[in-house]
Amino acid sequence: xxxxxxxxxxxxxxxxxxxxxxxxxxxxxxxxxxxxxxxxxxxxxxxxxxxxxxxxxxxxxxxxxxxxxxxxxxxxxxxxxxxxxxxxxxxxxxxxxxxxxxxxxxxxxxxxxxxxxxxxxxxxxxxxxxxxxxxxxxxxxxxxxxxxxxxxxxxxxxxxxxxxxxxxxxxxxxxxxxxxxxxxxxxxxxxxxxxxxxxxxxxxxxxxxxxxxxxxxxxxxxxxxxxxxxxxxxxxxxxxxxxxxxxxxxxxxxxxxxxxxxxxxxxxxxxxxxxxxxxxxxxxxxxxxxxxxxxxxxxxxxxxxxxxxxxxxxxxxxxxxxxxxxxxxxxxxxxxxxxx
Numbered sequence: 001x002x003x004x005x006x007x008x009x010x011x012x013x014x015x016x017x018x019x020x021x022x023x024x025x026x027x028x029x030x031x032x033x034x035x036x037x038x039x040x041x042x043x044x045x046x047x048x049x050x051x052x053x054x055x056x057x058x059x060x061x062x063x064x065x066x067x068x069x070x071x072x073x074x075x076x077x078x079x080x081x082x083x084x085x086x087x088x089x090x091x092x093x094x095x096x097x098x099x100x101x102x103x104x105x106x107x108x109x110x111x112x113x114x115x116x117x118x119x120x121x122x123x124x125x126x127x128x129x130x131x132x133x134x135x136x137x138x139x140x141x142x143x144x145x146x147x148x149x150x151x152x153x154x155x156x157x158x159x160x161x162x163x164x165x166x167x168x169x170x171x172x173x174x175x176x177x178x179x180x181x182x183x184x185x186x187x188x189x190x191x192x193x194x195x196x197x198x199x200x201x202x203x204x205x206x207x208x209x210x211x212x213x214x215x216x217x218x219x220x221x222x223x224x225x226x227x228x229x230x231x232x233x234x235x236x237x238x239x240x241x242x243x244x245x246x247x248x249x250x251x252x253x254x255x256x257x258x259x260x261x262x263x264x265x266x267x268x269x270x271x272x273x274x275x276x277x278x279x280x281x282x283x284x285x286x287x288x289x290x291x292x293x294x295x296x297x298x299x300x301x302x303x304x305x306x307x308x309x310x311x312x313x314x315x316x317x318x319x320x321x322x323x324x325x326x327x328x329x330x331x332x333x334x335x336x337x338x339x340x
Contacts, residue, residue, distance in 0.1 A: 003259050008050075008061050009068035016047055016069050020076040034115070034142040034176050035079040043112020048086055053094050056106060063087070063200060063266045067207035067258060074211025074318075077310045079175060081115050081139035087204040088197050089116035089147050093156070096190045101156065105145055117143035119180050120198055120322075125150040129184045130157060138321075140178025141168035148180075148187065149194035155187025173313030199275050202322045203265055206258040206275075209282040209318040213254060213289040216311035217247050220293045223308075227298075240296060247292045250285035257281045276332040282318065283325035290315035 005013070023038040042048050051065035052058030059065075066087045073082055090106045097106075108114040117140045123132030130148055140146070143166070146157045159166060163185040169177040221244055224235035234240050257278035264271035290312045294301035297308050323331070 003256060005068060006061075006064065008059065009065050012047065012050055012061075012065055013068040013072050015045060016042070016072040017075070019045055019047065020072060020078050024076050024078040024080075033079060034081065034139060038078055039080045039115075040112035042080060042082070043110060048082070048112060049110040052086070052090060052110070056094055056102065056110070058110075063091075063203065064259070064262045066091075067203065067262045070204050070207035071211035071214070074208040074314070075215040077212065077215075077314050081117070081142070083201065083204045083208060084118045084138050084143075085109050085114075085116045088118045088201045089145075091200065092147060092154070092190065092193055092197055096193055097156075101188065105156065108144075114144045115139055115142050116145050116147065117178070117180075118147045118149075118197060118201065120149045120194060120201075123148050123150045123182060125153055125155060125187070128155075128186060128189065130155050130182050130187045131184055133179070133181045135179050136169055136171060136177040137180045139176050140166055140180050141176050143178070146180060147190070147197065148182065149197065152192050154190045154193045154197065156190060157182065157185050157187045161185050171317050173310070173317045175314075175317060198322065199265060199271060202275050202279050203258065203261045205318055205321050206254065206261065206278040206282040209286045209315065210251070210254045210258055212311055212314045212318060213247075213251050213286050216293040216308065216315065217244070217251055217289055219308055219311070220244065220247070220296050224296055234296070243292050243296060247289045250281075250289050253281045254278075254285050273332060273335045276328045276335065279323055280325050280328040280332070283320070283323075283328065286315045286319045287325075290319075 019041050023041040025035055049057055050059040051061040054060035069082060073080060090109050093101055093106050109116055117137050119134040119137045122134040123130055144159050148155050148157050163183040165181040167179040169179055171177050224240055225233055227234050261271060261274040261278040264274045293308050294312050300306045301308055
């Protein structure tokens, strides 16, 4: 495959970077939440619908272009729900939903007015009613609707329906999340698309992690080029140079594995192994780069008021979201072994 980003990916990435530089807000002490201003700005600029089918008024692009947007969201550590709302939920409804569902649920999301969240485990269904619990659902506290996976079926659930309970939570990097509890809630069936959602969501996590570690490395390299010890910049010390070189290779490994996974998914070829490989690198390399950033920064690297702390905490959350490195290795081993 050709790893060169498409023109659409490059344009979307550049637009997203400019918008988030102007609109994204950060509390240095991390109160979490949802950046509604940045989310609305992305909708108004056409970023949210650009990588969706032309039937929705989008640009007709797909997952590789969505990953380009997610990488920029990671670089900015922006609190916007593009991954669950666009890459997972809106894409699924566009692919498997009815025109009525698209009008009611997808179009308001594309305008930056609503949020959709996704919960992939912990639920069962009987006679079209869904029950169960999942903790730490990304952006769950601000969601207007949920795509909920049960064995063999995914349902769309209205957050305002009777039997839905959502309690706000915060993850390790103070990102928004919610404890979702459903008790016999009526849902709209979308089919057996749980694995479809999981694979796309995992590729999206990898793309967001790429942005986090890429920017963390840039900040660390710039710091190493100006911070002096013993009258020499620390970037001139061999041990620091080697650490930064290893981090660069790790970032490129995440990039190539993520592009490979996104390309295979968008090309409708078997992609489970590629996605597991990408998530392994996003977890393993993400861990190493995050720690390199903190270690090279020294004392300021553990200061929660310093910008690098946001990248460390975000990398640690994304490392485990939808499966850590060990889980991906086990899944990859099962895939390569084939049927028993």
